[in-house]
Amino acid sequence: MALRPPVQPMLAQAVETIPPPGVLRDPAYEQKFDGHRMLVFTPTGPGGRVLLQTRRGALVQDRFPDLVAAAQQLPDGLVLDGEALVWDPEAGALSFEGLQRRAAARARTAPALAARLPAYYVAFDILQADGTELLTLPYRERRRRLEVLFSARALTAPWSLCPMTTDVVKAREWLESWTDVSGVEGLVVKGMSQRYLPNYRGWSKIRRRDTTEAVIGAITGTLTRPQLLILGRRDHTGRLRAVGRTVPLRPEQSRQVAEQLTAAEPGHPWEGVRFAASWGSRDVLDATLVRPDSVAEISVDRSIDRGGVYRHPLRFQRLRLDVEVVDVPAFGQGPAAAAG
Structure with missing residues (x-):
């Protein structure tokens, strides 16, 4: 038939x-x-x-x-x-x-x-x-x-x-x-x-996966035990724009990141922002804002929208204590090569 x-x-x-x-x-x-x-x-x-x-x-x-x-x-x-x-x-x-x-x-x-x-x-x-x-x-x-x-x-x-x-x-x-x-x-x-x-x-x-960097702007979980990271990059005006979230951190990764996190101060660029649980989803993450001064090295694939947001969860690799926020690729640059 x-x-x-x-x-x-x-x-x-x-x-x-x-x-x-x-x-x-x-x-x-x-x-x-x-x-x-x-x-x-x-x-x-x-x-x-x-x-x-x-x-x-x-x-x-x-x-x-x-x-x-x-x-x-x-x-x-x-x-x-x-x-x-x-x-x-x-x-x-x-x-x-x-x-x-x-x-x-x-x-x-x-x-x-x-x-x-x-x-x-x-x-x-x-x-x-x-x-x-x-x-x-x-x-x-x-x-x-x-x-x-x-x-x-x-x-x-x-x-x-x-x-x-x-x-x-x-x-x-x-x-x-x-x-x-x-x-x-x-x-x-x-x-x-x-x-x-x-x-x-x-x-x-x-x-295909590439290694690059992004700024940690928010987390889920707590400052002492973050569960996943919400990452951003600065656009041409200097505003921090969200680019995606990581998969859940492993226990040793969570401890490593927690050592560098500081609670956000008033005036954080993401105050009032709601973060989708996944690309295109209406579910919202319970996020805690942090001071955006830590850089994460991440593994990303090529599924990125025209605006510069990754559609699939990112994989946290390590903290880049040797990289300044100003050295992170700009919003919209996609999976640019790792800095340094």
């Missing part, structure tokens, strides 16, 4: 590094894009319509009329798995914030928004062709059919084939250099012989 939404996509588990040779048989490496997971369904018969499904099963084709229109390039009875991205012409770069706006658009405003922030689709798997389900085929065969589809149909924007290699040296090069490109945040590792297993974490994902 032909696949119909909702189809639960196959998932990836996060790992720190590219698995060493021998851990995974016949590995393949794909570039990981910072977008929204999306399945594309083309009609299986007369009167059908193009459907776009999110990772959680919601149908959002009314929010992406440009992708629906472009699906005329695709054959009937097709199901693709991939990432939706959005290009911001003003910034000249891919925009996750723009993608969020597109994903939240209402049907009546979606066409105008699509004209300003066009969507693109990076396909990395094919789950059905000509109405025939392909889930039990090994990845190498599904990839071959996906490549044939792009070649035979001469597919052009907004459709793009996800770059893939079986060369681990090239994959490492991608992780180091391609992640400097806006919208590319790491790698996904798959087995060439793997079947497509819905809702199963059978792939691995590696995000």
